[in-house]
Amino acid sequence: MDSLPFLRERDVAVLGNDGVQDVQPSGYGPDLTRPVHTAGLVALGLWLIDNMELTELAAVCRDEPRWEFFFAALPSRMVGVTSSASNPVGVF
Known part of the structure; x- marks a missing residue:
């Protein structure tokens, strides 16, 4: 906090x-x-x-070597909820 x-x-x-x-x-x-x-x-x-799950991302960053990338995560569109599964994507 x-x-x-x-x-x-x-x-x-x-x-x-x-x-x-x-x-x-x-x-x-x-x-x-x-x-x-x-x-x-x-x-x-x-x-x-x-x-x-950041293991694969860390490996790619290490191999590039780059630690900056575009990140997008779109949650499912739902009404009256406080959370949702998403499919986050990192683009180098």
Whole structure:
């Protein structure tokens, strides 16, 4: 949660991780178990991508060697939901 001001100052729009963004337990008490999800989604409008498989991407970046690329991830269009599967794509 302490990183959220850092992300806001840089206008970060998407945060992806090969796990989840929140530490368990959060350290913010029993009522705030996932503060990055709670504050990031609501206060910052941050898109969160949990459980990304980054092994192949890391290998390609190492082999290129390039660490910058275009990234697109379009979620399924659904009404009344808070999450969706997506098919993220990196283009070098």
